[in-house]
Amino acid sequence: xxxxxxxxxxxxxxxxxxxxxxxxxxxxxxxxxxxxxxxxxxxxxxxxxxxxxxxxxxxxxxxxxxxxxxxxxxxxxxxxxxxxxxxxxxxxxxxxxxxxxxxxxxxxxxxxxxxxxxxxxxxxxxxxxxxxxxxxxxxxxxxxxxxxxxxxxxxxxxxxxxxxxxxxxxxxxxxxxxxxxxxxxxxxxxxxxxxxxxxxxxxxxxxxxxxxxxxxxxxxxxxxxxxxxxxxxxxx
Numbered sequence: 001x002x003x004x005x006x007x008x009x010x011x012x013x014x015x016x017x018x019x020x021x022x023x024x025x026x027x028x029x030x031x032x033x034x035x036x037x038x039x040x041x042x043x044x045x046x047x048x049x050x051x052x053x054x055x056x057x058x059x060x061x062x063x064x065x066x067x068x069x070x071x072x073x074x075x076x077x078x079x080x081x082x083x084x085x086x087x088x089x090x091x092x093x094x095x096x097x098x099x100x101x102x103x104x105x106x107x108x109x110x111x112x113x114x115x116x117x118x119x120x121x122x123x124x125x126x127x128x129x130x131x132x133x134x135x136x137x138x139x140x141x142x143x144x145x146x147x148x149x150x151x152x153x154x155x156x157x158x159x160x161x162x163x164x165x166x167x168x169x170x171x172x173x174x175x176x177x178x179x180x181x182x183x184x185x186x187x188x189x190x191x192x193x194x195x196x197x198x199x200x201x202x203x204x205x206x207x208x209x210x211x212x213x214x215x216x217x218x219x220x221x222x223x224x225x226x227x228x229x230x231x232x233x234x235x236x
Contacts, residue, residue, distance in 0.1 A: 005199075005231050008060070008182055009224060010206040012041060014048035016219040021056060023209070023224020026202065027084075028053050031062035033206060033215045037151050038062035038088040038118065043076035050080060060084035060116065066092060068101065071108045078110060085109065086116035089134070090126040090151050098129065099137050106143075116145040121161035121185055126151035131162065135170045139177040146174050147204060149184035153215060158185030164194055171200055188213075189230050203231065 006026035011017055012033055020028055030046045032039045040063050041049075050059050059082055063074045066087035071078070077085065087105075092098070106115045119134035120126040129137075131148060138146050148170065150158055158167070167183075174181045184204035187195075209224045210217035 006202045007227050008202045008204040014052040017052035019219040019221040023221040024228035027058050029060045040064050058083040063087050065090045082113050084114050084116050086118050088118050089128045094129050114144050116147050117143045118147045120151040121158050122150050145180045147182045
């Protein structure tokens, strides 16, 4: 059976939900783009987004960069009915035995909330773990969802840091392990030509669906719809 890749749209407020859903968003993600790649929105904002979505699609939330205090800092967010949460790994050292603390964080989540494992394609400037290593960890410990993103939001995209062949190898390996895969990293609709044959379950977007292609702009339903129309021709 073939399916069409879905579209995850990141919003910063409940006011943006209507446009995202009107354009066809399959998942609504909540974050505050002015403060970092995965900066959390206030818990009250996330709660308002959940209310606005009203069960029509799953809702995820970005919770910042992981730290030993991640669960405590996200206390109020984790009281909410979120299907997915995610932390980035900027500043997370690639030391022997890395990842045990991430597994502990996963164990502390509410039973109905999945932890998305995040890898940064520009891992060197994020001072993080190479994406292939994070993907291997996800497979080994049976994470159910994985996001490949970029840490820096300076106009460079996922494809500036990973060749399509390397990207495909990561995605295909995760899919063989039954892990849901999303690709972010400032991709635009025109990049789909370079990603021909790529098979993520979702594309994760913000900048390319905002007015004037500005990450801190507002969601434009027409831009969301353009993505959906192009993805309709892509089969997974």
